[in-house]
Amino acid sequence: MRYSEVVFSCTGGEDWHQDILISDLGDMGFDTFEARDGGFAAYIASAQLDRSALESLLIHQPIGFTVSYVVNEIEPQNWNSVWERNFEPVVVADQCYVRATFHAAAPEYPYEIVIDPKMAFGTGHHQTTSLMMRQMLAETIEGGRVLDMGCGTGILAILAAKLGAASVLAIDNDPVCVASVEENKIRNDVAHIETACGSADLIRGHRFDMILANINRNILLEQLEAYAHALERGGVLHMSGFYEGHDLDVLKDAAAKHGLAYTGHEAMDSWAAARFIKE
Template sequence: MMRYSEVVFSCTGGEDWHQDILISDLGDMGFDTFEVQDRGFAAYIASEQLDRSALESLLIHQPVGFEVSYVVNEIEPQNWNSVWERNFEPVVVADQCYVRATFHAAAPEYPYEIVIDPKMAFGTGHHQTTSLMMRQMLAETFEGKTVLDMGCGTGILAILAAKLGAAQVLAIDNDPVCAASVEENKIRNEAAHIVTECGSVELIRGHRFDVILANINRNILLHQLEAYTQSLEANGILYMSGFYEGHDLDVLSDAAQLQGLRYESHEVLDGWVAARFIKE
């Protein structure tokens, strides 16, 4: 099983948004889970992907007055459950979807319930981007549609698409831990028709989708945008998240327009964005 490193960052000075930008940059470096703590945060990354030289370079270039130090802890995979169980509380999204772990009680009063065992995979509904994507999905019609969840993590978005009536769902992640997590979570949620693949954007060649869900980060989205467009049906919908309002959204919107994707709308939560595009 893949080993993970916990990097605990201590932050002093600066503005709140300086830490948010740092987290976004760390996401670009491969960190995939973040836990806010007093005076900083913890971030998690596959140990083999941790590039200390790149990390040092990033921290050296932080704004004047924003001081960041860090400590790296190697963690055993089997100890991860105690980390997220200690912090994972049920989440309600848009008063419609209840996300819980296996050790939480059910809540049948909500139209949709998703039971997630995240293990080392990212995506429990707690992060702003996941919540934003789910909100947008709950306002969309998925009945009978073909859906791609790119960078699926735990598979939470794929599972929600299935519960909303999607006929076919493909969930892709380049982390085998995530792929294994989706396989377990789809059975837990009676969404066995979800197809899980371990790999990257090359796996979607030859496929056509009515809806693509991509909650990753700005740089990967920019790199994969052309492939998304080629795989979308006419009038297909692309939802993207994992980036910030302002410059990130502008850059992605401009790139999408060059691919023939029309920007429709976006939602913001704590500076994070989920945006909706239509293939013309």
């Protein structure tokens, strides 16, 4: 698959203006972001890059916040090989060791997850994944019914299963991600994880004790009502994929309207993961 790198240069405005722009770009199909001096780089499958939509988005930025961009086409390459050269094991909260198949095991940690991403998001390196895992490790999950919404590699679903969840449903709208979960669940001996390709409409009629949603602010806002309907009373919702500050405030307000009470959050490099309880 051919990818495009779009380098954005930002001047003026508030810090949260760039945060909202990144969230909007996520809705357009950009799936990876990298900080750069004076802005950031964003990556998208070239076939999904809609320059007209991008121009329209940038024209409607707040007054005083100016954004320009340059598109660089990335030469086709073996992405798995690139990933293997750069991937290092990750330790989360001194409890969970995340590694690839070519790394040595580390039995001194209570939980070990072996991941082959195959271009799917979620290896524990990104701040949002790490934050979600930290919050999960502080919860009582044993015997519960868990949903991993926007599952990527399935790392959160796998951790939920290893923490004793009775059932885990992992959903993503990208078939590459779903295929990655199917492989990774076998690799981690948690074959009882169920997978599905689609969106929040797939959870109608299901009930969960915990929902994990590491996506982006706008999609979370769209799906909050579905999460609230699917959660049992007293159930827990963990959300990430957004920034501390404005994004978090918007999500807290929206969650309250659906009977989801905010109980706290953690942050790392401005990224946030928040916890809510169904009232």
